[in-house]
Amino acid sequence: MKNLIEKLVSDALAALPPGTAGGAPPPAPEVERSRDTAHGDFACSIAMRLAKSLRANPRALAQQIVQALPKNDLIEKTEIAGPGFINFFMTPAAWQAELLRVHAAGRTYGRGMSGAGRRAIVEFVSANPTGPLHVGHGRHAAYGASVANLLEADGWSVHREYYVNDAGRQMDILAASVWLRYLELCGETIRFPANGYRGEYIRQIAAELHGRQGDAFHKPANAVFAGLPLDEPDGGDKDQYIDALIARAKELLDAGFRTVFDAGLDEILADIRDDLEGFGVRFDRWFSERSLGDGGAIGRAIARLRAQGHVFEKDGALWLRATDFGDEKDRVVVRENGQTTYFASDIAYHLEKRERGFDLLQDILGADHHGYVARVRAGLMAMGEPGDSLDVRLIQFVSLFRAGDKVQMSTRSGEFVTLRDLRAEVGNDAARLFYVMRSNDQHLDFDLELAKSRSNDNPVYYIQYAHARIASVLKQAAERGLPFDRESGLASLALLADPQEREMMREITRWPEIIQQASEFRAPHTVVHYLRELAAAFHAYYNALPFIVDDGALRNARLALIVAARQVLGNALDILGVSAPESM
């Protein structure tokens, strides 16, 4: 509907003679919903914008535009108001036509075309598989999944991906931690390193490994610890200590280290997969970091950098001249010891995404990764890829509140911190909605009591209740022998003239605009706000007028209206991964 107005305004501008508003290509028509119904249904501020460059009187310009508007019988009238707004008043037929569209399109109502013909890869969560997901990852999962759904709803072809950090030091530490717990099961007495992973799940992994493999990886404790530097509690450095311990493990176990390593990786990754699956978050691919090296992507990335002449050698290392591409400092790609850096893997991964043919590389990262953005973009550009193909959204932190008190999130504390526990406590629906209720660059205070409460304070229930209430009305109607007759209802929409009914039509028909905007700004919280407003319009309507009336035409028209509302509520909830219950 908004598109229609924008089209009409664009046509009007194109029709105007060059001296007035013609000539330079006009800016976007800037049509928006009027806030105040006294200002009509839609408002356009283009005349005021153009007035500046044209040195014309905005109201006079608005008058010219209005006169050049193509005739359209869905527009009742236009007005020029205030400093130069053009206000559009739609005919009842315009709203009715849009309702017909809702019924005809069903699940696809609201879908846009902004991304048509383009492919996006959304990478999110990508938590290191060193332990179960915690509540912070939950926000990444909910946000990333919703953004992916939004892009898809706006025409993009979307691929969802989890980058598995299955290489690197953190994973070596995990493997060493598992091995030490395993040695305990073999009867050895060990001192657990300060920097090791202490979680109970490590013991479980060790137990399974021991159950499967017996004492195959047993080494005596004195052979393991002999000659190692001091650990932190003894006045040493915990990083040096753990690195020495890892080196020793690799030396003693040889190929067996990989077996222990994979036991930890596989177990934890399976847990993460299962958790996300249970949360309604699915991925098309779990991309292995190791495969970058194996598949030659890192080599290709470095070759590209060399070919483009953007690298130099200094202190025995190979550097990317990232400062040529907007980064604040140059970055090492190959270390002095010949190993490639993590940064090399990052740009190789992003190059690989481009090689797979994605137009938009959509990354969802923690706010603590913000320094990474300029770096990776610089890398892409240095490899000859467009820097603006990368779009990164940063997620601020989550704080849990229970009964007004902040829940401390240390791994040591007995308080739960895992996503799985959160889901068990508040349910998937509340978790999914609460996680995306706030803008991603706003810190999130997650109120556990509120999320659990079965009251009108809780937006989850408020919204779902609207959906269930509509289903209940339809059920009631059928039970009274007056089932909804869609054909009759759609033929009688002209009977819907009450203020609440007009408000319902205005709200329902905003959905395509919400998708477009929420998708463009990667802002699923907009959908939550919209859902609340649509639900509010429905609850007000419900209280104001009866639906199941004797007059069949009126009854079916009203039912057609609330069925359209149910459709849009369902479509919007679906984007957020929240269920739309038939009864509550």
Add this chain to the structure above:
RNA sequence: GCCCCGGUAGCUCAGUGGAUAGAGCGGCCGCCUCCUAAGCGGCAGGUCGUCGGUUCGACUCCGGCCCGGGGCGCCA
């Protein structure tokens, strides 16, 4: 020191340069003989952190400052 995010009603937060800045919660006053009161209606509540600038017009854009959070490795 440099970079990123935030500062809007008592609280939690919306607000693509446009008209009189909004919502939910909390507070106060009302509404079930009626399709689910998990609901609805009304009232009160604001120097949009602060000081300048750009503009016909600034919560929105630019600069300075103040406050809160995060980040700045040949770590991962």
